[in-house]
Amino acid sequence: MSRVVELSLRAIVDSRGSPTVEAEVADGEGHRGRAGAPGGASTGAHEVPAWPKGGVPVALEQFQKELRPVLLGRELEDARGWDAALHAVDGTEEFSRIGGGVATALSLAAAIARAEALGVPLWKSWLRPGLDGSGRPMIVGNCLNGGRHAIGGPEFQEFHAISSSPKTADAVRGAIAVHRAVGEALHAKFPELALGRGDEGGWVAPVGSLEGLEILARACEEVRDATHLAVHPGLDLAASEFFNDGRYRYRDHSLDAEGQHAFLVRLVERFGLRYVEDPFDEEAFDSFAQFTHAVGDRTLVVGDDIYTTSVARLERGIAERASNSVLIKVNQVGTLTDTFATVDRARAAGWSTVASHRSGDLPEGWLAHFAVGAGSRGLKCGILGGERVAKLNELLRVAAPA
Ligand code: PGA
Ligand code: ZN
Numbered sequence: 001m002s003r004v005v006e007l008s009l010r011a012i013v014d015s016r017g018s019p020t021v022e023a024e025v026a027d028g029e030g031h032r033g034r035a036g037a038p039g040g041a042s043t044g045a046h047e048v049p050a051w052p053k054g055g056v057p058v059a060l061e062q063f064q065k066e067l068r069p070v071l072l073g074r075e076l077e078d079a080r081g082w083d084a085a086l087h088a089v090d091g092t093e094e095f096s097r098i099g100g101g102v103a104t105a106l107s108l109a110a111a112i113a114r115a116e117a118l119g120v121p122l123w124k125s126w127l128r129p130g131l132d133g134s135g136r137p138m139i140v141g142n143c144l145n146g147g148r149h150a151i152g153g154p155e156f157q158e159f160h161a162i163s164s165s166p167k168t169a170d171a172v173r174g175a176i177a178v179h180r181a182v183g184e185a186l187h188a189k190f191p192e193l194a195l196g197r198g199d200e201g202g203w204v205a206p207v208g209s210l211e212g213l214e215i216l217a218r219a220c221e222e223v224r225d226a227t228h229l230a231v232h233p234g235l236d237l238a239a240s241e242f243f244n245d246g247r248y249r250y251r252d253h254s255l256d257a258e259g260q261h262a263f264l265v266r267l268v269e270r271f272g273l274r275y276v277e278d279p280f281d282e283e284a285f286d287s288f289a290q291f292t293h294a295v296g297d298r299t300l301v302v303g304d305d306i307y308t309t310s311v312a313r314l315e316r317g318i319a320e321r322a323s324n325s326v327l328i329k330v331n332q333v334g335t336l337t338d339t340f341a342t343v344d345r346a347r348a349a350g351w352s353t354v355a356s357h358r359s360g361d362l363p364e365g366w367l368a369h370f371a372v373g374a375g376s377r378g379l380k381c382g383i384l385g386g387e388r389v390a391k392l393n394e395l396l397r398v399a400a401p402a
Helices: 055-071 079-090 100-118 168-189 209-227 257-271 285-295 311-319 336-348 366-373 386-399
Strands: 004-013 019-027 032-036 138-145 158-164 230-236 247-249 275-277 300-303 325-328 352-356 378-380
Touching: 004 055, 004 100, 019 055, 019 100, 032 100, 055 079, 055 100, 079 100, 079 336, 100 336, 100 366, 138 168, 138 209, 158 168, 158 209, 158 275, 168 209, 168 230, 168 386, 209 230, 209 257, 247 257, 257 285, 285 300, 285 311, 300 352, 311 336, 325 336, 336 352, 352 366, 366 378, 366 386
Parallel strands: 138 378, 230 275, 275 300, 300 325, 325 352, 352 378
Antiparallel strands: 004 019, 019 032, 138 158, 158 230
């Protein structure tokens, strides 16, 4: 049993250059953990707020005054007690006083130090009951960015390669091949344009949502034909971001909920989508349920903004059969204890989970351990960019230890 003797929180920046924090935790025997809080751009309305009023500087002050004295000296092994102390100091329902970003960094850093103290790999310390850690997530890798992650791009926020293989190296190889093929297709289509990459490392180009999906689906097909790797198209629409006054608003037209449903069912059929995240507004449980009823046997219907990793929101989703999968982001709820409660509830309902990065992220690899420990169906971590590759490489390390 070791106690926390060192504890610090410092200001750093994420992959978008936005301010965030990282925590460092150590016990008296030299076991250390360090982790930062990622940050979203298309945040769900029900996520915990990342920072107190006044932002990171106020968060750091509060940490010194209120959190540090309470956390120092605590037993490192007591994960629940550590996370409960974060809630107790905060005193609100949703970390609005200390900030969800602070809670996330402290919860994660302690977990990493704890695994060190226990002498086990991180994924093993996070293993859910009944699992042995042999499951490998498919890669949900962003190839084309839109929405809030790419100015001038499509309305749909993310166009993914869904790459699965019993061999992690093949899953990674497949995702990268699709990313490359999408880039080649875009360069061929826009020979005069300088193309770039968006917040999650996918390409940015002046294409519409349907056009983007056509390019992605063709790229997947080419890679399948050339390599026989299992790569298929998937989407995160982040539809709340283009839902206004009861309609889903595209560049030159808009759709009501029925129209959006019919449009998306056609896309699933025509392109063989294997993954559809946030197809409707974050409050539209009924639209989600209707869509899952129609295509849930063929594709993962994944809820992100609708659940925001909250077990209470998920409970409603399960009761209404709103989807068959839930996206998991630690910083949407602020602690690993809360996050695993949501994972365990999803598993009990027979739903899958997808462990996810944020659009503003850090070059850290813990998410790969999380996906393996939680038995997640998918690891959604992008493909290119240092903060994205960090997670893919960590998954490769977990799959093939030295
Ligand atoms: P965010 O986007 O990190 O900007 O919220 C990711 C997502 O919607 O899945
Ligand atoms: Zn999403």
